[in-house]
Structure formats: C-alpha cells, structure tokens
Amino acid sequence: MRRTLFKLRTWHYLLIAFILLVPQAVLAQEDGTAASPGLLEAAFQKIIDLLNLVFYFKIGGENGIPFIVLWLVMGAVFFTLRMKFINLRAFKHAIEVVQGKYDDPEDEGDVSHFQALAAALSGTVGIGNIAGVAIAIRLGGPGAAFWMTMAGFLGMSSKFAECTLGQKFRTIKPDGTVGGGPMYYLSKGLSSIGMRGLGQGLGVMYAVFCAIATMGAGNMFQANQAYAAVANVVPFFENASWLFGLILVAIVGLVILGGIERIGAVAGLLVPLMAVIYTLACVWVMLARFTDIPGAIGTIISSAFVPEAVAGGLLGAIVIGFQRAVFSNEAGIGSAAIAHSAARTDEPVREGIVALLEPFIDTMFICNMTAIVIVLTGVYADPASAELDGARLSAESFATVISWFPYVIAVAGFLFAISTMISWSYYGQMAWTYLFGDATVNVYKVLFLACGFIGSIINLQLVLEFSDILLLAMSVPNLLGCFLLSGVVANDLEHYMSRLTSGAMLAEIGAPAREPILK
Amino acid sequence: MNWLKKDSVLVPIDFSDISYQAIPIAKMYIEETSVLKIIHVLSPLHPADPAAMWDTLKDDERKQKVQSFLRKKIYDLGYGAVDIEVTIGDPGTKISDYAAEIEADLIVMPSHGERGLRQILIGSVAERVVRQAHCPVLVLKSSAKAKKD
Numbered sequence: 001m002r003r004t005l006f007k008l009r010t011w012h013y014l015l016i017a018f019i020l021l022v023p024q025a026v027l028a029q030e031d032g033t034a035a036s037p038g039l040l041e042a043a044f045q046k047i048i049d050l051l052n053l054v055f056y057f058k059i060g061g062e063n064g065i066p067f068i069v070l071w072l073v074m075g076a077v078f079f080t081l082r083m084k085f086i087n088l089r090a091f092k093h094a095i096e097v098v099q100g101k102y103d104d105p106e107d108e109g110d111v112s113h114f115q116a117l118a119a120a121l122s123g124t125v126g127i128g129n130i131a132g133v134a135i136a137i138r139l140g141g142p143g144a145a146f147w148m149t150m151a152g153f154l155g156m157s158s159k160f161a162e163c164t165l166g167q168k169f170r171t172i173k174p175d176g177t178v179g180g181g182p183m184y185y186l187s188k189g190l191s192s193i194g195m196r197g198l199g200q201g202l203g204v205m206y207a208v209f210c211a212i213a214t215m216g217a218g219n220m221f222q223a224n225q226a227y228a229a230v231a232n233v234v235p236f237f238e239n240a241s242w243l244f245g246l247i248l249v250a251i252v253g254l255v256i257l258g259g260i261e262r263i264g265a266v267a268g269l270l271v272p273l274m275a276v277i278y279t280l281a282c283v284w285v286m287l288a289r290f291t292d293i294p295g296a297i298g299t300i301i302s303s304a305f306v307p308e309a310v311a312g313g314l315l316g317a318i319v320i321g322f323q324r325a326v327f328s329n330e331a332g333i334g335s336a337a338i339a340h341s342a343a344r345t346d347e348p349v350r351e352g353i354v355a356l357l358e359p360f361i362d363t364m365f366i367c368n369m370t371a372i373v374i375v376l377t378g379v380y381a382d383p384a385s386a387e388l389d390g391a392r393l394s395a396e397s398f399a400t401v402i403s404w405f406p407y408v409i410a411v412a413g414f415l416f417a418i419s420t421m422i423s424w425s426y427y428g429q430m431a432w433t434y435l436f437g438d439a440t441v442n443v444y445k446v447l448f449l450a451c452g453f454i455g456s457i458i459n460l461q462l463v464l465e466f467s468d469i470l471l472l473a474m475s476v477p478n479l480l481g482c483f484l485l486s487g488v489v490a491n492d493l494e495h496y497m498s499r500l501t502s503g504a505m506l507a508e509i510g511a512p513a514r515e516p517i518l519k
Numbered sequence: 520m521n522w523l524k525k526d527s528v529l530v531p532i533d534f535s536d537i538s539y540q541a542i543p544i545a546k547m548y549i550e551e552t553s554v555l556k557i558i559h560v561l562s563p564l565h566p567a568d569p570a571a572m573w574d575t576l577k578d579d580e581r582k583q584k585v586q587s588f589l590r591k592k593i594y595d596l597g598y599g600a601v602d603i604e605v606t607i608g609d610p611g612t613k614i615s616d617y618a619a620e621i622e623a624d625l626i627v628m629p630s631h632g633e634r635g636l637r638q639i640l641i642g643s644v645a646e647r648v649v650r651q652a653h654c655p656v657l658v659l660k661s662s663a664k665a666k667k668d
Contacts, residue, residue, distance in 0.1 A: 110570035119569035174534060174588035175561055175581040177570060261566045268572065342569040426567035438562040439610060439644055 041458050044466055051469040055476070063312045068472045069319050072332045075479040076154035079161045082486050083493060087156035087360075090353045093500065097354050102347075102505070108172055109344030113354045116343035120336045120355065122268065123218065123423030124362045125275060126416045127391060128328040130409060131225040133370040134393035135464070137380050139311075140320030142296075143304035145371035147321020148328075152363025155331025156356040161482050161489050164352030165189055166337030167345065168492070180341020181427075182334035182474075183207045183434040186481040195484065202477040203434075209474045210335065210431035211444065216467030217327060218424025219448060220455025222417040223248055224463045227456040229391040229413030233406045245456035248414075249449045252421050257445050263418075271419045274412040275366070281408065282369035285401045289376050296376040323468065326475075328367055329359040333471060334478035335427045349496040352489075373397055390460055421452060525549055525624035529556045531614045531644070532589065537629045541659055542598060545627040556602045557593065558617050559585055560610040578607055611647025619653050626652055629659040 058064040065073075080087060096102070098114050111119065136144040162182065169188040170180035183203045190199025227244050231237040237244045254260045255267075286293055307317040330336050336355060343351045374380050377397040379388070388396055391413055398405035425448050432444040455463050482489075499505045525548045532538045542555070549555055561581055570576035582605040589603050606613045618626055630645040649656045 111573050111575050115573045115575070116569055119567070119572050122572075123567070174585050176576055176584045177564065177568065177581070255566050259563060259566075261571070339569055423567045426565045429565055441562070 040454060041462055044458065044462050048462070048465045048469060051473065052465075055469055055473050063315065065315055065319055068469075068475065069322055071479065072158075072326055072472070072475055073151075073154075073318075073322055075332050075475070075482070076151065076158050078483070079157035079486070080154050082490060083157050083160060085157075086160050086353070086493065087153060087356055090160075090356065091360075094353045094357050097350055098357065102345075102350060104345070107344050107346045110176065110178055110342045111344060113343055113345065113351065116340050116351065117354050117357060119342070119423075120339040120358060121361065122271060122419050123339065123427065124328070124330055124336065124358055125271075125366060126218075126420035127222055127225045127229070127413045128217075128324075129362065129366045130278070130370060130394045130413060130416070131228070131390040132324050132328050133367050134374060134380075134397075135390050136320055136324035137371065137374055138389050138393060140317040141303050141307045141310045142300045142371070142375045142380070143302075143307045143310070143317045144321040144324065145300050145368065145375070146304035147318045148325040148371070149364050149368055151322040151325035152329055152331075152359040152367070155325065155329055155359040155363070158332040158479070158482070159329070159336065159359055160352040160356040161486065162332070162334050162337045162352075162478065163340040163355035164348045164489050164492065165482065165485055166334075166341040167343065167348035167351045168488075170341040178342045179430070179434075181338035181430060182210070182478045182481065183431060184341075185337070185485070186477060189485045189488070190481060193485065193488065199481070202481050206334065206474065206477040206481075207431040207434045209470065209477065211428050211435065213467075213470035213474050214424045214428030214431070215448060215451040215470070216463070217471040218427070219421055219452050220463045221467040222420050222424075223452045223455035224458070224460055225391045226413045226417035228460070229395060229406075230410045232392050232395050233410045241457045242453075245453040248417065248456060249453045251418060252425070252452060253445075253449050255418075255422055256425050257442065257449070267415055267419045267422070270415050274415055277408060278412055279366065279369060281398060281402060281405060282373050285373045285376065285398060286369075288401045292376050293372070296372055299375055300371065323472070325359075325363050325367070327468065327471060329362040331359050332475045332479055334474060334482075335424075338427050338430050339423075347496060349489075349492050370394060377401065523548060525554070527554050527556065527621055527623045527625075529558060529614070529618050529621065529623040529626045531558050531560070531610070531626070531628050531648070533559070533610070533644075535629075535631075537631070537659075537661065539592075539596060541627045541629055542593070542596070544657070544659065545625075546598075548625055548627075552599050552601055555598075556604065556617075556621060556623065557589060558604045558606070558614055559589060560613045561585065561605065561607045563607055581605075582607070610644045611651060614644070614648050615651035615653070618648075623654050625654060626656045627659070628656070629661065631661070 055068045056066045058066050059070060098117060100112065100114060103112050133145065133148070136148055140147070165185040166180045166182070169185035169192075170178050171184055172178055183206055186206055187199045187203035190196065190202065223245065226248060227237070227241055230244060231241070251263060255263050304317060305314065307314060310316045312319065326332060336358060340351050340355050343354070345351055374394060374397045377400045379385055379397040379400060380393060385393070385396055391409065395406035395409045398409065425445065428448060429441050429444055432441060528545045528549055530541045530545045545555060546552070564571040564576070566572070585605045586603055589605075590600075593601055593603075604617055606617065614626065614628075626648060628645055628648065630643060645656070645658050649658065
C-alpha cells in the first residue's frame with residue numbers, strides 16, 4: 001500500500017507536467033503558425049541567448065572561432081601531442097583488449113572491457129549519426145564531413161585521457177557499484193595534486209552542467225529528430241507531434257521510472273541490429289553508385305579547404321565539423337567516462353585505450369558512411385530539397401537508391417532515440433546523485449521526461465542551439481581538469497606501455513600465463 | 520527507569536558518519552545489543568548502468584556485499600554482532616515497512632538538516648519515516664549533536 005502511494009507521488013509530478021505542457025503544444029499546433037513562437041520557445045530562446053553570450057563568444061570578430069569550439073580543438077590537439085599519438089599507437093592494443101585478451105576476473109569492477117565499451121556506445125551511437133551529419137553538411141557544406149572525421153581522430157586522444165582518469169579516480173561503493181566520471185576525477189584527482197578547492201569546485205560545476213545538459217543532446221535532440229524521422233513516413237504525426245512526444249516519453253518513462261527493464265533490454269538488442277542494418281544500407285548505396293564514390297570523397301576533401309557558400313568560409317566549416325563531431329562522439333565532454341569507470345580492471349590506462357575506439361567507431365566510421373551517402377546521392381545540393389535538414393535529409397538521400405529506406409530510418413531513429421535517452425538519463429542521474437544524493441532522483445527523471453516531450457514538439461533550430469551550448473559547456477570544467485591532470489595520465493601511460501612492450505603484462509593476468517612449464 | 524527501555528530499536532544507516540552516530544544513542548534505550556537492528560536501503564540500479572545493462576551485478580549480490588561491509592564496519596566501531604537488513608527501494612517506505620515487520624518500538628535516525636532548495640532536492644528521509652512509521656521516531660538534530668560534542 002505504502003509503495004503504491006509512493007508511486008502515486010511520482011505519477012502526480014508527471015501528470016502535472018503534462019497538464020501544463022500538452023495543451024500548450026496542441027494549441028500551438030492548431031494555430032498552425034510555426035513562425036510565431038509559443039511561450040515555451042520564447043523561454044528557451046532566452047536561456048540560449050544567455051548561454052551563448054557566456055560560452056559562444058567569438059574570438060577574432062564576427063567570422064571568428066567561438067571560444068568553446070577553440071577550447072575543444074585545442075584540447076584534442078593537446079592530448080594527441082601530449083600522449084604522443086596514442087590514437088595511432090594504441091589502436092591495435094585497444095582491439096586486443098576488447099577481445100578479452102587482458103580480462104582478469106579477479107580485478108574490481110562490474111563489467112568486462114567489451115561490455116563497458118558497448119554500454120558507452122549505446123549513449124554515443126544515436127540518431128546523431130544519421131541526423132547530425134546531415135546538419136553538418138547542410139550548414140558547413142560537404143567539407144564539414146572532413147572536419148568531423150578530423151575531430152573524431154583527434155578526439156580519440158581526449159577520450160583516452162578522460163576515461164583513464166575516470167577509472168583511476170573511481171569510487172567502488174559498498175554494494176559493488178561504481179561511481180565514476182568527471183565529477184569524481186575532478187574532485188579526487190585534483191585533490192591528489194594539491195588543488196583540493198579547485199577540484200571540488202570544478203566537480204560540482206561539472207555535475208551541474210551535466211545534469212542540465214543531459215536534458216538537451218541526449219534527450220530533446222533525440223526526441224526531436226526521432227519525431228522528424230517518423231513524421232517523414234507517417235503523415236499522421238505531421239500535425240500531432242505532441243502525441244508522438246507522449247508515446248516516446250511514455251516508453252522511456254516505463255523503463256527509467258517504472259523499472260520495466262524489459263523494454264530497455266529489447267531496445268538494447270534491437271539497436272545493434274539497427275546499426276548493422278544501417279551500415280549495410282550505406283554499403284548498398286555505395287555499391288549502387290560505386291563509380292561516384294571517388295567523386296564524392298573528392299568533393300568532401302576539396303570543399304574542406306575551399307568551402308563554397310559557407311558562412312565563415314574555411315573556419316566556418318572547421319567549427320561546424322568539430323561541433324557536430326563532438327556532439328556525436330562526446331570526446332572532451334567527459335560523459336563516457338561515467339560508463340567506462342565500471343569496467344573490471346586494475347589498469348586505468350587500459351580502459352582509456354578501449355575508450356579511444358569510441359570516436360573511431362562513431363565518427364570516423366558510422367558518421368563518415370552517412371556523409372558519403374549524402375554527398376554521393378547529391379540530394380543536399382538539389383535546390384528542390386533545400387528545406388530538408390537533419391534526419392529528413394538523410395532519409396531523402398537513401399531514398400534515391402532504396403525507395404523504402406526512410407521507413408527503416410524511422411524505426412532505427414525511434415529505437416536509437418530510446419536507447420540514447422535511457423543512457424543519458426543514467427549520466428544525468430549520476431550527476432544528480434553526486435549533487436543531491438539518491439533520495440530525489442525521481443525529480444530528475446520527471447524533469448528529464450518533460451524535456452523529452454518538449455523536444456519533440458519544438459523546432460529543430462531551437463533544440464539544436466540549446467543542446468549544443470549545454471553539451472559544449474561540460475567541456476569547460478572537464479578539459480580544464482584533464483589538462484591539469486595530463487601529467488598523471490602521461491606518467492601512467494608511459495609505465496603501462498613499457499610493461500606492455502616488455503611482455504611483463506600478459507604474465508600478470510590470470511592463471512594460463514602463470515602455468516609452470518615442466519621441462 | 521525501565522519504562523524507557525525498548526525491546527527492539529531500529530537504526531537506519533546510509534553510510535554517512537552522522538548516521539553511525541545514532542547507534543550509541545539507540546544503545547541507551549536497550550539492555551543488550553541483540554535487540555538493536557540496522558537497516559540499509561539501496562537504490563535500484565538505473566537500467567543503463569553498465570552492471571544492469573549486462574546483468575553482471577545481481578540484487579542479491581549487492582545486498583550481500585553491503586551486509587559484510589556493514590558487519591565489519593559495526594564490529595570495528597565496537598558494537599559487536601547486530602542484526603543487519605539490506606533492502607532495495609525507496610528509503611522512507613522501506614524503513615517504515617521494516618520497522619512494522621519487526622515490530623520495532625523505536626527508530627533512531629539523524630536528520631541531515633538541509634534547508635530551502637537543497638531540502639527539496641535532497642529530500643528528507645527522516646521526515647518521510649516520521650510520517651509513515653507506526654512507532655516513535657527519534658530524530659537527531661545536527662545542532663544538538665554539535666552541542667554534545
């Protein structure tokens with residue numbers, strides 16, 4: 001009885017949220033005036049303007065580079081150089097570790113290296129891989145795809161640094177669960193090098209940014225683009241985004257609030273399947289237009305350096321490429337370190353090395369496939385489809401070769417959105433718990449669901465700006481801490497690599513290597 | 520004097536230092552430690568926690584780990600063997616449910632004493648227990664504790 005009462009409380013919050021939100025959404029749509037922003041949109045615009053003022057100010061005048069993007073580019077370049085091209089030299093080792101060659105069941109932690117990578121990827125590979133690339137090409141021309149790849153390559157090093165730190169300064173709680181991520185390594189890590197006050201400040205700052213940012217990129221943006229992908233093939237939803245929002249939020253809510261993990265498990269199974277189908281479709285389109293591939297790659301590379309009709313020219317294309325890449329692979333944002341810290345290992349560097357595969361899979365592989373398909377089919381350059389953006393542009397590009405593929409994109413987009421939203425609600429919950437403890441996580445979850453609903457009813461531009469600036473803001477405390485701790489990481493890495501190359505490492509793991517050889 | 524003595528006293532522990540300080544106070548109401556019960560309420564794993572996603576950490580295993588952790592901790596504090604219950608769910612509800620189940624005469628727990636926005640966001644387990652429990656609840660205030668020290 002008491003338990004049901006408690007549940008009722010939670011549903012009360014939900015009910016109140018929807019009573020407030022749904023009529024607004026329905027009214028706005030009945031007016032049919034998308035141009036006149038509702039109260040909600042105006043409120044969001046205000047928040048965005050304020051955040052942009054703080055983080056997005058441009059260095060070098062009107063056509064300069066926004067501070068926050070420069071910060072991320074510098075971070076990625078710095079870690080690539082400081083760790084002596086770890087993204088290249090540890091690549092082979094990363095694959096061996098994921099294969100389980102170095103797994104030691106005696107080490108502390110909850111999941112294997114492979115399982116940790118898969119968990120982190122489910123938050124990373126999302127509708128951004130379909131829609132984000134299209135947005136980048138729409139804004140920055142085909143050349144933006146080149147800069148996305150570049151950002152993915154350099155981002156592997158930032159990802160390595162943050163996930164190594166995530167492992168090194170994790171907390172294993174009495175029940176065996178792991179608390180990790182930037183909040184922990186900022187406070188514990190910086191304390192360990194004598195910057196206790198700064199570390200605690202940055203840790204709290206990160207947790208606050210993270211709790212808020214999870215409402216955007218991993219939530220509103222996903223809902224928004226899943227709606228775009230579905231409404232693209234189901235015209236019924238075209239005028240009923242609020243209904244779509246309700247359905248999506250209800251499913252996610254059942255998993256994260258209702259504890260019905262089955263749905264999550266089903267989505268978790270279907271997502272890799274969808275990723276495979278999507279990749280195969282990309283290959284199919286490429287094979288169908290085989291002769292155009294060199295031309296498409298040529299266009300991407302040449303327009304990377306001499307972009308045409310892109311606001312801000314070359315610098316504009318670089319900014320857009322980096323921004324969309326980071327949005328997709330989270331390198332420098334620190335969120336993935338939360339998932340990676342659960343890995344079962346006593347070698348922090350090893351998990352960092354596993355994590356560097358993420359930007360590779362997400363950005364250099366999947367995003368690039370989408371980019372080639374979009375450029376190959378030429379839909380982006382067709383004046384007739386100039387108003388298409390995001391998921392709709394990707395769907396249209398596939399449709400030129402596989403007419404029914406927009407349906408697959410709709411299903412894939414919907415499932416990707418669900419799994420990414422579930423993953424990001426976990427990141428947000430960890431940040432919330434860091435700040436306020438366990439008792440009120442339901443308040444966070446209800447806020448999260450409300451934002452998911454809002455995301456599916458307001459327009460892409462607004463969602464994108466809001467999600468972008470909040471996600472990027474997370475990199476300020478995160479990368480600052482990583483810079484300060486880079487000496488620690490570099491030392492550990494050197495030590496690890498020397499043991500790896502001397503062959504001492506395999507001998508430390510498990511029994512097989514220790515078996516006495518009788519002569 | 521004896522009318523103050525209780526047959527069964529429950530102390531909820533949330534691993535915070537201040538929650539352990541409820542044990543000596545609870546002991547003032549009992550004759551022997553065997554009637555002292557400890558409860559810890561774990562929160563359910565988020566479905567996207569890697570351990571939940573891959574089902575590598577079962578609920579029973581989590582409870583077991585907390586059991587042995589608390590047993591050692593309480594032994595180290597010098598209280599000998601006490602009954603420890605570990606459950607998963609909403610702390611306020613679980614604590615009052617367990618108190619009813621074991622027919623506790625008294626619950627002793629600290630209030631973390633947050634105010635304003637933090638009170639809303641952190642929430643007060645003590646407040647919930649006071650409202651839901653069937654028995655008296657002794658809520659220790661942090662200021663009173665400071666005076667005692």
